[in-house]
Amino acid sequence: MFFFVGLARAATLSTPAIADTTMFSEDPDLSNGAGPVIHAGTNSNGDVRRAMLRFDLSGIPAGAVVTDVTVRLVVDQAGGPGLPTDLSLHPVVRGWDQAGSSTGSGSGAPAQLGDATWGWAVWATEPWTTPGGDMGPASATTSVAGVGPYEWSGPGLVADLQAVVDGGPNHGWLLRVDDELTTQSAKRFPSSEAALDAPLLEVTYTPGPLGLTPPGPGVAGVDNTVVASAAAPGGNVVLVAGGAAGAVPVPGCPGVTLGVANPQILGVVAADPSGDATFVRLVPAALSGASVLLQAVQPSTCAASPVVITQLQ
Template sequence: MIRNHPTAGFQFLNRGVALVGVVAAALPGGIASGDVLDGIADRDNTIYADDSGDNSNGQGDFVFAGTQASQGFARRALVRFDVSAIPAGATVNSAAVSLRLSHTIAGPELIAMHRLAADWGEGASDAPGQEGGGTPAAPGDATWNSAFHPATPWLALGGDFEIAISAVTPVDDIATYTWTGAGLAADVQAWIDGAAPNHGWVFKHADELSNATAKRFQSRQNPQAAQRPRLVVDYTLPCGNIAGFCSSSPNSTGQAALLAASGPPSVSGGSLDFVASPVPNQPGIVYFGGGQVNGGAGTPFGNGLRCVNAGATSVHRLPVSVAVGNQLSATLDFSVQPGANVLAGSVWYFQAWYRDPAAGGSGFDLSDALTVTFCP
């Protein structure tokens, strides 16, 4: 067995047995060009190059980049995103970070991103008013002097980061701005490959030589959730990858059903076998589609979670079978429908549905789910 784990229902009718399942209108294609991670920052802060160098704003509504008007003291925004949901071995096709500008004291200014080389903190500090000057750091906050105030200084004042610019974009008036390019994609690739630790990025003015260049952006704590810092990563899973996602709950056997695949996920191999177990010895199916429900977290359906939908492609089901020995088996034959929809390079998501009258409730349940990337 191969297994890697970190809508309304319609009726499937086969062999005289009515099974509640999920169907969707078939769409052309069946190839998913890539998976997408779309997430909000999990940590941010601003460090301030004022006289003390010990101000911060860990819980503030805003982060800042640029210089202030009177003395030209710099502000730098530190922002980190969790990319651990991207499987090891994935290839990053593109990465883009978006920030919402909410206030400015300057016209167009170049704001650059650099990959941070050291870990840093987001403490309990929360600057008053417009937050432009920060507030005295709380324990664990990042400051101009310290990665974690007061005990862990940066190696260099103002933060430890790579000299190379990962991305740069001109920021002018109030709007949403996006940073993208090969540098950002390379940073994320390094993180998921384990070549570099993920400490996020620093946003700073490209030169910090002039006064009055500061830009204020919405932070991850900002009450306007849609305007919080956002990272979108498009990536491709390696050929032959099989990875678990979503979750399942105990059924009438007392355990949760897990879905496993055996045999190489190669269209030239002829077929791929699936087994969901343990399940009650009742009818069930394995179905597959081009999308994940709720980003792979699923949505309540019957006694379990529905984790797979059509996405941008379609939903298909394999023939009904009856579980034997608490194992529900199904075979995906690439030479006939629906297996003929599976092409080399395509990504599909699989889940098992099965009857479970002894459990009560809706009388049916589901396994967890698998992502399969098919080889030639």
């Protein structure tokens, strides 16, 4: 086995929130999991609102290196005078969920089974260790004033998502104002249920190399199965074969070469949601005893696998 020479091309994932809610400090049994808005900040009565958001990251293949992350939110209502207020995203460190509670106001609605609230990560079976949400230090901070679009980005968010891509849990982020003692700082944002301006996550990443299994059972004259892994889900993966090593440029992928001379395409398969592309091909009986070189490439990301060399029985 040897490796191709070259680097994959950077790719971008844009995905809306798949879960979001608001927690209300004045009542541990209020939520807004299915409501059209989320809130963060302190109202005129001194009651604190914290929002939580979680995004679908399944479109990022295993082994990818995250290079840039931006969370985009839109303020559609700002409390009080609308003075600039620092709002931070904190990684949530335990599982939570949203259910059917819904209100368009800033007062919350009675929690339903499964909602996250100020007192419960999952109402009413799994309490937070710390009321108001179990979270880590701030990963990104933005000054928010009046109505309009805002962005959170930076190395803290990159580190949060890289940890998820590397196999950690995806619990999303908690959004809060840094100074929760100052009243009239609450901001309202359209939620994932809103028709317009829902929370959006943009991630730039460089795919890692594809994995590639040797053909099984490795016997000529029968069907053999080869699996390419760590591909971008939904994208086509091309499997090629040849009898000798080479260095063939991949069209549209500068700097990426196949390590197979005169590569013959054995098949094109779309990667499944887990990033696997499975190829099943009949190996001619005449190839018994031959050494075959196999390699996979995903043209949309320019990610390629190592070359796998197999001597067929």
